[in-house]
Amino acid sequence: MGSFKYLMLLLFTAFGFYASGQDDPILLTNPSFEGTPTIGKAGSKLPDGWFDCGFPSETPPDVHLVVDNPFGVEQTPFEGNSYLGLVVRKNDTWERVSQRLTAPLKAGQCYEFTISLSRSLFYLSKNKPSGEEANFTTPAVLRIWGGNGYCNRAELLAESSSVINSRWLKYNFKFNPTKTHTYIVFEAFYKTPTPFPYNGNILMDDASPIMPVPCEVVTPEAPPLSGPVDGRDTPRPPSPAPPSPAPPSPKPSGPKILADLDRSKIKEGQTIRIDKLYFIADSTGITKESYPVLDEVYEFLATNKDVVVELGGHTNNIPEHYYCDRLSTQRAKAVADYLIKKGISKDRLHYKGYGKRKPLVSNSTAYGRKKNQRVEIKILSFNG
Template sequence: MRTIAYFLVITLICCLAPSADLSAQLNEPAPIRLRNASFEDIPRNSRAPVGWYNCGFPAETPPDVHPDPMNQFQVGMGPQHGRTYLGMVVRDNDTWESVGQELSEPLVAGQCYDFWINLARSKVYLSQSRVSNKPANYVTPAKLRIHAGYDFCDRQELIGESDMVRNYNWQEYAIKLSPTEDYTHLVFEVFYETPTLIPYNGNLLLDNASTLIPSPCEEVVAVNSPLVNDDQKEPISTDPVPGPVVVTQPTTKSGDPQPDPEPQVQLGQSKQVLAVDAVFEVPDITFVANESELTPESSASLQEIVDFLTIYDNVIIEIGGHASQKATADFANRVSMRRAGSVVEYLRTRGIDPRRMFPKGYGKSKPVCYDESADCKRRNQRVDVKVLKIE
């Protein structure tokens, strides 16, 4: 009898005692996703991609979104993921390029993070020497350094860096990030081989960065460095062999995985979950009176739609045109359809696949106001974007 009672007491203690593993899971920091981690944008020179801020030297040009649209630099390498990638250079005048962004949530002081990113260098990256003012090929190997801080381009601490990137094909590099404070921003910069005695011209290509995964600081993250021929000191071309990425999910109090929150997307005046039937109102898209011709003042808002469709390249949308309540029903239907078509045509000329866009004229069937003011007329003569499908 005494044995049975002892057994029941031990069982009760074990059941009521909190699980060490569960406590660790509940206190574990969440993974941190980067905005536009694949550097998707319209290919263009001297402009940081959407979601990233130029952190370079004031008198120098910003980084480039490749493949090189004008063949100015003759960088013809294809992307590792998506449609575009980022190109940055170091220069012989001791300047280098960098980009930064605000994190979706702060880093945790003393917590390490595993991070993966695809890196390469281009065999050709033509530009001009800042020292000699003569044409130069920015081809010398460089590396990626990652800083953390409390504002855009703030470099409070170097929290990680890659090996020298000598490979001409995409390779996945793993970097252990080790912040000592709760930083809110990151800076990615290309940098020289250290120690640097004389600045040189080099390039670095970046694509498909991973989420920041919390990990123990004592673990060593192996870097996928390319093989190098000791005689030639040039990379031997190998196919990338990405290692497994283990994502630690947040958990509920019951220990079950907690689903990721739905991402909020900003387009125009609307911020909401990206889902089928979501409608985004985009202001300041205007037309010549009683016509379907876009005005120059519309360019900024139209560019917002271009950026949205570039980043979310799996989304199919409807461009909805709306007309004033003062127009006749027949005219309102015709002009709203033509205006929606003009927007689709504009987006097509900016590289958006027309198969992803469908114009629709709503006439004056969906007003947002009914008074006689000029402001109400402007609000009713609007263009909105509706998500039809997410592939």
């Protein structure tokens, strides 16, 4: 009996040491979005603990109940008495909310998190600026950001698949932040790449605590034994001769994306739009779908070593001037940094942000605003 008690004491002691070495879960404030049902109007109150990070010209997210729902949304709450609806709009705006965390997300620590998501088959609202009623039902994705202030999106932690389900489902996420963050942002966004923004919705409820978990470690396979086993030499078959190296596969010679970026066609002062260049919304992050066109630019500059260019960033006219100037400059710099990392001399690359001062077409339509968001190459000289 004494030995049994001693064993149990050892087990409890060991468990205590283990538990004390783990970080505590990070609890969200009001994780089920309990609040007074609201139709998103200017000044509408979000559920306690949550902060609106939407566009100044747009209304805040909606808090939903089923009774007399003005949008036609019929889902009952997964947990509690209410839930939150976020929309994306075809006028190139979308909704997001934020809160300060009760403990920081630590750089290098891994986390798990779940939240219940759904999509309503009816979500009637009005488009701006026309005022026409539309059904916001195209599937969108949920993006989760870490930052160090309300609405600050310093690092994309996770992104869901398209939320197509019209019943509540648990979505599981894993975070592995490279920086420490004290705030979190939940953002509805378009499934990218997409040629045009669209109207869609995501419903959110029952967010879990953010749980610290061990990071997955890849264990390398042990090398095969090469010495004696059990004191005896083990005969081994002779190693086969290494195969002759295969000739490198020729690069596919498909159509160029930038047909005008050709030495025989360009001249000083000429400007060429970089097509099929995509950024994460409101950020300088270049998506992997952009690599083919950027590699075309690199190949051109690597072949034509005397060409000096300017990379010019442009935005649409929705945000304020200071924001457009900063974002356009940072995006132009991001393209320059990509090319420098691949080996182009920084002396041949200039970058500049023009903000919203040089639109190609009218900003009155979503198509026009999309076309005006761009990065261009301007041929400065042939004296590189």
